[in-house]
Structure formats: C-alpha cells, structure tokens
Amino acid sequence: MKKWVLFFCMLTIVLLLLSGCWNRRELNELAIAMAYGFDKEGDQYLVTTQVVVPSEVASKTTGGNLIPVVVYQAKGATLFEAIRKMTLLSPRKIYASHLRMLVIGEELAKEGISEALDFISRDHENRTDFFVTVARNQKAEDILKVTTILEKIPANQMYQALQTSADAWAPSAHITLDQLIADLISKGKEAVLTGIEKEGPLKVGESKDNVQKIDPPTRLTYTTLAVFKGDRLVGWLTENESKAYNYIHNDVKSTVGHLPCTNGGKVTVEVIRSKSKLKGKVINGIPQIEIDVRTEDSVGEANCEIDLTKTETIEHLEKTAEKGLKDMITKTVAEAQKYKVDIFGFGEEINRSNPDYWKKVKDHWDQEFEKLEVKVNVDVNILRVGTTKYPIMKLIKE
C-alpha cells in the first residue's frame, strides 16, 4: 500500500516536471523580427520592425502571393516601451533573437545612438551578431518598407548585400553590435557605420508591384561610411575614403581599382589579398603612426596600349598603383585629422605601444590626433594578368 502511494506521488511529480518549459513560446506564437529601425520624432522614439510572415516563407504550395514580411511601428518615450507597444498591432509578441539588421535613422544618429544601444545590448533576447547601419538622409522606417526580390525577406537582402559588398568591393563595412559598442567605449577609436539608402518612391517600394517589375523602381542601396564622434554622427566619407578606411583597418578582402596608363586609357586591377599593419610609437613626445599595406593583385582589364608581357610594364603598374593607394590613404587620414575624428584606431595603437604617453593624452586625444605624424608604406604586388596576354584594343589597332 505504502509503495503504491509513493509510486503515485512520484508519478505526479514527474508529470509536473515533464510538462515542458515554463515559458515556452512555440513558433506559431512568435513574431520573428528580422530588422529593427530606430528613429526619433520629437522626444519620442519611433520603432519600426520587419517581421516574417512564416506561411509566406515556409510553404511552397499555399504561399507566394503575399509579401513575406510585415512592418509594425510604434512610438514611445523609450525604445523598450515602443517595442512592447507593438503588441497593440501585432497578434504575436516580437521575438528578436533572429535579428539581422538594425537601421538607425540619420536624425537619431546625429543626436546620439548610445540610448538606443543600451536597450539593444541589455535585453537578453538580442544577440550581437546583426549588422548596424545608418539610413542616409532618410528615416529608418522608409528603409524597412521596401520590398526586395532576390532575397524575399528584405532584411536578409540587406544582410547579404552588405556582407557581399564588404567582401568584394570594400567601401562598406559590416559592423556588428559588439564591435560598434567596443568602438564607442574606446577612447582611441571612433566608430563608423555603413550608410543605406532607399532609391525611388516609397509608394511603389512598399507594395508587391515593386518586385513584380523586372527593374524594380524602388530599391535599397548601400552608400559610404558614416563617421561618428562619440555617439553622434558627424559626417560621411566619400567612396575612396571609405575604401581607404578599410585598407587601414585591414578589412579589405577583395576590391577593384583602376589606374591611368601613360598614354591614355585605363588598367583595372583586382586586389586578391590585402594585409595591413599599424605600428605606433612615440619619439621625443611626438606620436607617430606607420601604416604598412601589402596587397596581392592581378590585372583584370587592360584598355590601353601596354605590353603586359614585359616585366617593366608590371613594375610600372605596381609603382603607379602604390602611389595611387598611398595618396588615397594619406588624403583620407588628412581629412579625418581635419575633423579631429580618429576612426582608424590610431589612439589604441599608441596606447598599445606606449601606455604612459597615452595616459597623458587620452582625454584630449582628438587634439593630438590632429597633429599626428602618419607614415604610409604601400607594397603592391601584381602577380598575374588574367587569361589573356595582350590587350584586345592593341590587337585591333594592329
């Protein structure tokens, strides 16, 4: 008898424990957010969320007629409040663990982004592996309302596009949340973020018509890098400056650039590998930075009368390329020095090499940065010329 009572007691306890997670949230109760857009309107935050419509993504038979995402918006005095307010619109609670993109409106970026970042890093649902971008000249909400076709979920399109362009074209940078926060905290480096733009009218962009055209009238495109001082956006780099930033920061994986020939025409060179190193030192109380960039290139396009079979030509090309790259980097550094924004992390480098000196200057580093001596060494190695020897142009003329 006693055994049976014990047995039933055990069963009851096991029943309690085996019933599953306490606060389980099944897939059909989640609104999976793919992208957040943060804007400021007056003293209120406007949060835009792009949420997946699972039925449109998952099944091949029934779906396919509707746009696979829906956008919810809410305003609130703080971000968290605004996001919770979305439950007024959405049947499901927003679930942010699969977030891919965070878009910050330019206006908010100019006012400062630290408030926005505290929420997003404190909440346990958010990971740190999504990309952060700035909506250039626009509000973040407009960016999130554009439909895309190759990747049906616009947030995925943005994510992939940024990754691809950063890998193959170089003027953009994929900055994740933890990187951004580390840059903002650091006294020896200012943050940058890639800009994103909507081209074309929003009216078309937010409808299904947009993606039913072979040439969608409204699209999203990445622009150059936004420069932050502290947590405020202070300006934008040009394309070449953005490229130079990535060269200095050792973030160039592959890119393409053209060189002028001596007698007119252009040669395009593809960078296959690039490696850069920063070295900081302090000599007699004057900080110095040395940037070493080494690239491996191949000729990708030759549209002038040069003889690619001669080693002198290659040497000449290498020299031209070295000079061009060196100029680009030097100019970019000078430009940053003009605005006293150390986006390159030179301060961190000085700190690493001479902590004692750094302690003296770290509170007015922007002034020291302005006077910083920067030496640029570029070593370009053109290793290959592609599958053909002679420029087509040259053959035709002969």
Add this chain to the structure above:
Amino acid sequence: MQAKEKIMLHQFTLLVIIFTIGSSILITPAGLARIAKQDAWMVVILATGISMLFISLYNSLGRRFPGMTLTEINEQILGKWLGKIVSLLFISYFFILASALTLEIGDFMTTQIMPETPIQAVQIIFISIVVMGVRYGLGTFSRAAEIFFPWILFFILFLTFSLLPQVNYVRIEPVFENGIKPILQATVPMLGLPFLELVVFLMIIPAIQQTKKVGKAFYAGTIIGGFILLVITLLTVYVLGSSLTSTQMYPSYVLAKKVNIGGFLQRVEAIMAGIWFLTIYFKITICFYASSLGLAQTFKLNDYRPLIFPLGMLLIALTQIISPNIVYFNYILRYVWTPYSLTYGLFFPLLLLVVAVIRKQKVKG
C-alpha cells in the same frame, strides 16, 4: 561512524578542478577585466600562485590529523565546546556558499535564458538534484564527476577552438598599462572566489583512500582549475576585448554566443550553459555535503542523511532571503566575499594549525 565511503585520489582531483571552475567561469572575467583591463589573465596566474599557499596550509592541517574531517579537527584542537562553535561557523560558511551559488545559477537562468520562469522553480529543481546527489553519498557524486568531467572538458575545448578564428592578439596589449597595482587589486576578489573556498575540501580529504598523495592531488587540481579559468579569461579578452568584457554580466555566455563557424555551427550558447550547470552543480553539492556532514559530526549523529532534506529546504529558503537583488549580490561578491572567505579560508585554518603546533597535537594515521 561517518565518512565510511571512500573515494579515489583521481576522483578527488576532479572534484577540486570542477570546484575551482565552479561559478567563476561565468562571472570572474568581468570582475577581472573591470579592474585589471587587458591584464586580467595575469591576475588568474597570480591568484592561482598565491592559492598554493592556502593549499599547503590545508594540506598540513590534513596531514597532521589524518582521517579526521575539519569538524573533528576543530574539536580535537580547540576542545569540545569551542571546537563545536568554530565548526558551526564553518558549517554556516559552507551553507551560505551553497546558497550563494544557488542564487547565482538562478539569476543566470532568469537573466539570460528564461526570464519569465520564477527563479524558485529553477532553484528548487536544481537543489532537488543536489539533495539527491548528497543522499546517495560522496562516492556516488564523485563517480558522477568522473563521468561528467570529460564533457566539461570537451565543451571548454570546443568553445576554445571554435573561437580561435575570432581571436585578436593585439587585444591584450598594452601589457602592464596601469602598472602592477590594478593587477594586485583584482587578485584580491579572485582569491575569495574561488580559491579560499577550497577549504571545504578539508571535509572530504579523510575519505580518500590513498592518503599519502592527497597533497599533490590537491595542488594539481587547483592548478588545472586555475589554468582553465586562465584560458576562459584570455578568450574573453582576446575575442570581446577588455572593455566589452567588463560591461557584461556573464561574459563567457556572450563568448559562447559569438561562436559561428561557417554560418551553420552557431547559437550554441545554451549547450555551453551546460558547462556551468555541471560545474556549479558539483560546487553546490560539495558545499552542501560538507555542511550536512559537518552538522552531523558536530552533534554526534550516526548518519548525516536524515539532515539532508530539512537542510535542502532551508537552503532554498535561505537563497530567497540572502540577497534582495542582483546588484546587492554583485556588491557583496565584489567587496565583502573575500574578507568573509579570508576568515574561514585563512584565519581559522591558520589559527588551528598554530594552536596544534603549540599544543603539540598530532594524530598518528
């Protein structure tokens, strides 16, 4: 009477390793990076080095009174009544430590993984298994440690290797940015958690079969545990950087979130949390075992098992009132825990040893 069960020497070493890793793996890197910045790894080495002194102290006490647990040693050296009072104080220390650990695992679960679950649910389930383990006895949970240790090691190795691509070596430069002072400052809390807590093993040492090699095993366990903490601290600084590490509540969890191999091996942090469940489980179990056994010996009970259920309930109750919120708890860990641990981990053992030497007390094994 008690402690009839015997454990093997290597089981003891494993228990020491797991105890050292304990909850430190989860929270220590943040505290170290806050004070010592990128030099945090040196703090781990220094603290492990200093802890060798404590271990030699515990060892010499253990060697002087072979076959006797801490509570028995207390009564032997200090006499019946004074000894019992000191024993009770020790038991309260082990008990509060167990309670603090229970609070830690609950806070971790409700902050990072299941915020809507009542913290008591996590704690009660966790403590039921602790109670079960202690009821089965030292031998059983030592064998369990033997089974689980390879898993702990495997997960730590997995974490280390999968994060190697993200390691950025320049993050630990400049070395000695602020000189030696912050390193020493950060060493103090690290001594309190976990190294001074190792005094709890004086309750377990008499149960080891190969009495002669206990000293070496104790050193080895602590060094290996310290080494694992060193690896984790280095990883957090290498991958996250010291500033980001110091702002995190649970930096090694954030570390596990960073794992991403080729876009498919990712989001493994919940599995990684398994390491902490295991290490914290054994740490609580050891503390809880020590307090039950100690209490039974102090009151000359034949068996410590009848005490386990009531003590387990008390443990859960104590955990509810030990700290009003997580900020208070972190404050205690930062400023109060080391002096508190020093009392039991250094002051009392030293006192016992000195008195024993003066009174020329020694037990022949």
